[in-house]
Amino acid sequence: MKQFKRIRLILGDQLNASHSWFREVDNSALYLIAELSQETSYVKHHVQKVCAFFSAMEQFAKALSQAGHQVCYMTLDETCHYADLPALINALLIKHQCQIFEYQQPDELRLSAQLISFDLPSGVVRHQVSSEHFLLSHEELFTHFSPSKHHRLESFYRKMRKRFNILMDDGGPLGGQWNFDQENRQKLKPVDIENLPVPLTFANDVSHILKRLDKHQVSFFGKAEPELLWPVTRKQSIALLNFFCQHCLANFGRFQDAMTAKSEHKWSLYHSRLSFALNSKMISPAQVISVAIDAFNQNQHKISLAQVEGFIRQILGWREYVRGIYWVNGDSYSNTNALNATRKLPNWFWTGKTQMRCQQQAIEQSLTYGYAHHIQRLMVTGNFALIAGIEPDEVDAWYLGIYVDAIEWVEQPNTRGMALFADGGLIATKPYASSGNYINKMSDYCRECTYDVKDKTSDNSCPLNSLYWHFLQRHKTRFEHNPRTALTYKSWNRQSVEQQQAILSRAEYLLENLDAL
DSSP states (O other): OOOEEEEEEETTTTTOTTTTGGGGGTTTEEEEEEEEEEHHHHEEEHHHHHHHHHHHHHHHHHHHTTTEEEEEEOHHHHTSSSSSSHHHHHHHHHHHTOOOEEEOSSHHHHHHHHHHHHHTTOOOOOEEOOOSSSSSSSTTEEEETTTTOOOOHHHHHHHHHHHHHHHHHEEEEEGGOOOGGGSOOOOOHHHHHTTTOOOOOEEEEEHHHHHHHHHHTTOOOOOSEEEESSSSHHHHHHHHHHHHHTTTHHHHHTTTOOOOOTTTTTTTTTTTOOHHHHTTSSOOHHHHHHHHHHHHHTTTTTTHHHHHHHHHHIIIIIIIIHHHHHHHHHGGGOOOTTOOOOBBOGGGGGGGGOOOHHHHHHHHHHHHOOOOOHHIIIIHHHHHHHHBBBBBBHHHHHHHHTTOOHHHHHHHHIIIIIIITTTTTSOOOOOOOOOHHHHHOOSGGGGGGGTTOSSSTTTTTTTTHHHHHHHHHHHHHHHTTTTTTHHHHHHHHHOHHHHHHHHHHHHHHHTTTTTGO
16 A cells, blocks of 8 residues: 555645645645535535536546646545545545645635544644635734624725735726726616627536435435536636636626526626636636736727726625635624524425516526526525525525535625625625515516516515515614615605505515415
């Protein structure tokens, strides 16, 4: 049996070919990449999510081997004999008579706690290194964020722009303003829908992975196909990045909040769909930002500053920001439920079989592709869960399971913070609650819906309308004097007592019958 001085663990979301580990071939190091039952079962996952990670891991292992590195890739067939990841690691350390166990800083608290605490064989030293992916190091997060404290995204984003000199001009923002949000909230018109780009997808064979999942009785949901459309290599990820910059970036910001049911490309629109490639680390945020800025500089006649700024804010600002919120607040964040929401997630979240067309469109798309864009997540399914008072743990598990890009560090702050206000305002300064009016403004969903988006009280009224007002009344003490919601309460007070009661009665009926919507 070949001996190695060290085993280096590579997790499924650490597929960073640019990591310093790989700059030179070290024949004393054995790289371990493993499919694990524990990673398929901590929540029930969309089948495409499991296939995407396992396929990307497999391809990364092949690439490392071809580059001359010593790699141990273990499928579920091999790892099923071990109780968990620590048991597997220890067995290999003993088998290869290793002296050192090395691993990259995990992005999830769950895995971080597991890897830092298990007992190693006698004489083996543990060593943790950076994943070398994010713009801010892990240690720096604690200088930018404090636990249990609200931090404004905009302030953080401006600091990041200045520090990394991105879209800056002589110390100030390029173009004279930091944020172009007001220009980036347009609804798709029929002519826009007709001209939506055909999305770049891939045809990665995962039939062998599907067979393994079946063999080991891995429980999953969602649509399974033997060919996976998501990128599973660095080369494919770069191709998707280049496609986005060439065909989508010019309209990304303008239509980033828009939704439609009128096109076969309605699921992709002008979004980059790079989140899985980024979160698995096949490409880096620095690379994505650089390529986008290069595209802007070379095509300013086509790509406006507003479009590229809107995209970079998602990568440089939001992505780094939620990571800071997650790590600085630690395990306590997963227990937040500031609004005391306790209702069960309706069954149709798992099937898409609801008469609410907005929910049906977003959920069916998620079940088909393992993907929905940020407004579908925040203002469609997230908004419903917020105003219906769905228990945060249930919503957390659904979001973490259904999306191919969902890893806890990015999913949890988006779900508990932005969508549910469960963190009590550590991220958002107000709840992102909405009636059907917002959906109607930003989509064409409402036109063919069973429910009437203009109605608040009849049996045919849009459920979001009465649930919205019921939510505000349930939490009146908390939000009535919030500067961002105070005007809404004044609007409520201008309605007659009879109208108010009719709205609340309709909402109470709906809350008792959520599964029937």
